[in-house]
Amino acid sequence: MAITAKQIIDSGAHIGTLKREAHPKTSKFWLGVNNSLVVLDPEKMAEQLEAIKTKVQECKKENKKILVVSEKKMFTDEVKKLCEDKGVFYLNQKVPGGFLSNFPTLMKRIDSLNEMKRFIDSESFEMLTKKEQAIYRRKYKKVDSIYSGVAKLSARPDLVIVVDGMQMKGFVKELKGLQNIDAVIMAGTNFDSYVGKYDVIANMFSYKALNFMLTTILS
The missing domain is CATH 3.40.50.10490 (Glucose-6-phosphate isomerase like protein; domain 1)
Structure with missing residues (x-):
């Protein structure tokens, strides 16, 4: 229409x-x-x-x-x-x-975000103390708020x-x-x-x- x-x-x-x-x-x-x-x-x-x-x-x-x-x-x-x-x-x-203009640097940040997500979902993350988990989740949330919409952007x-x-x-x-x-x-x-x-x-x-x-x- x-x-x-x-x-x-x-x-x-x-x-x-x-x-x-x-x-x-x-x-x-x-x-x-x-x-x-x-x-x-x-x-x-x-x-x-x-x-x-x-x-x-x-x-x-x-x-x-x-x-x-x-x-x-x-x-x-x-x-x-x-x-x-x-x-x-x-x-x-x-x-x-x-x-x-500096897309390779962006790709490194996206890779880092995806790696953080994989770690949170892993058994290794469960081995951290509650305090360490909370600190890591806050760090992940900060990065995710910026890059989540381009997390699967490959080019x-x-x-x-x-x-x-x-x-x-x-x-x-x-x-x-x-x-x-x-x-x-x-x-x-x-x-x-x-x-x-x-x-x-x-x-x-x-x-x-x-x-x-x-x-x-x-x-």
Whole structure:
């Protein structure tokens, strides 16, 4: 079913930032300004989201690796739930520096996480004292909270979806400097970088809007 302007309006995804905070590079997506807030064109947004949805579906058909990246605290649990339901990788905490550009280091961290899990499930772990077990579990939980969504990632992702490109400006710069990785950037009207074919300018401050958009493009 095609994405409609009404769905976008109902979710509030078409509401931008204050005009004084908005960047001119996003102005081609504006419908107007109401009470100092930028209002985005829901028809253009529907086209953007349809293009992204098609791209995601193509990647899934080709069994390509899709990664969703978000540092938005209000959206942490929903990113985990949606991505696990849709079978895609995710990072929903603070993204480690050089995550993609220094991928071999990331793989070592993932291997370490998986090794910790195997140890916890082993008989050797039961031989530790209760205090030692508690300390080790806390250490594992800390690492797991960061890397659990990529624990089975065996190679660089083919497609990366970034939630709030302005908040993750450094990561977006790193991502766009890499070859052979397609990028989808979801960003607000304050986004000051080039808006590509598979990017969408939308409301980045509404849980309802973010949930609608991510659910839609991953379906």
